[in-house]
Amino acid sequence: LQKQVIQSEKLSAIGKLGAGLAHEIRNPLTSIIGLTQLLKENNEQNKYLEIITDELERMKSLVNQFVLLGKPTKLHKTNSNIPRLISDTVELMNSNAQLNDIEIDFISDIPDLYIFVDESQIKQVLINFIKNAFEAMPDGGRLIINLEVNHEKKELAISISDEGKGMTEKEIESLGTPFFTTKESGLGMGLPICFDIIKAHNGTIDVESEKGVGTTIYLILPFHNIPERKRKNG
Ligand code: ADP
Ligand code: MG
Numbered sequence: 421l422q423k424q425v426i427q428s429e430k431l432s433a434i435g436k437l438g439a440g441l442a443h444e445i446r447n448p449l450t451s452i453i454g455l456t457q458l459l460k461e462n463n464e465q466n467k468y469l470e471i472i473t474d475e476l477e478r479m480k481s482l483v484n485q486f487v488l489l490g491k492p493t494k495l496h497k498t499n500s501n502i503p504r505l506i507s508d509t510v511e512l513m514n515s516n517a518q519l520n521d522i523e524i525d526f527i528s529d530i531p532d533l534y535i536f537v538d539e540s541q542i543k544q545v546l547i548n549f550i551k552n553a554f555e556a557m558p559d560g561g562r563l564i565i566n567l568e569v570n571h572e573k574k575e576l577a578i579s580i581s582d583e584g585k586g587m588t589e590k591e592i593e594s595l596g597t598p599f600f601t602t603k604e605s606g607l608g609m610g611l612p613i614c615f616d617i618i619k620a621h622n623g624t625i626d627v628e629s630e631k632g633v634g635t636t637i638y639l640i641l642p643f644h645n646i647p648e649r650k651r652k653n654g
Contacts, residue, residue, distance in 0.1 A: 443554070495620055546639075556585045562583055564581045578641075579637065610621050622642050
């Protein structure tokens with residue numbers, strides 16, 4: 421069983437270096453995409469143009485995400501109810517889960533837990549992890565999400581467990597490196613963005629994975645103040 425805390429330092433180095441270049445590539449890429457679309461309109465039977473457009477669009481989304489990586493992550497923190505945020509995200513992913521024969525179980529005995537985070541960015545992180553778990557279970561399976569609070573350490577841990585493909589030691593070591601992907605049409609940009617967001621929240625990401633058995637991703641977020649617990653009746 422492999423366990424590793426992922427460092428996002430490698431991301432900031434590579435990310436900053438590439439972002440400048442990515443920015444320069446974006447403008448010519450945009451005009452090439454426009455011209456290809458014009459060609460396609462006048463030349464509908466040409467199958468190659470279809471492929472060229474698809475590949476250019478793929479490049480564009482890579483470049484766009486790389487440009488984002490080079491920028492410091494700006495957070496808009498609000499007092500957020502974490503269990504609620506997780507269940508909203510699960511609801512969002514549920515129809516997709518059913519299509520893939522996947523059951524999502526969110527287990528938490530914490531009714532309300534408010535901490536300051538950037539809600540939309542944390543949601544994006546959760547969606548990325550859940551999508552990766554889906555993709556690791558092409559024949560379906562169970563995805564378990566758990567929320568725990570450690571009052572002594574003043575941190576909360578969200579874990580996302582799948583019973584999918586799992587990872588080798590080498591694959592775990594590569595996590596967080598931009599463009600690392602083992603998928604045929606993967607971009608390898610999901611996790612680098614997640615690490616960036618979690619780092620900006622002073623959090624960490626841990627991974628436990630075993631090839632052929634499954635993966636658990638731990639998302640650990642600190643709260644500097646004792647989390648405020650709000651109850652419905654006062
Ligand atoms: P992508 O999903 O486009 O490949 P990511 O950055 O999201 O890019 O993930 C990078 C790689 O990490 C994946 O290609 C996969 O090899 C590995 N990975 C991430 N999450 C999981 C998981 N839950 N199970 C197995 N492998 C995973
Ligand atoms: Mg992904």
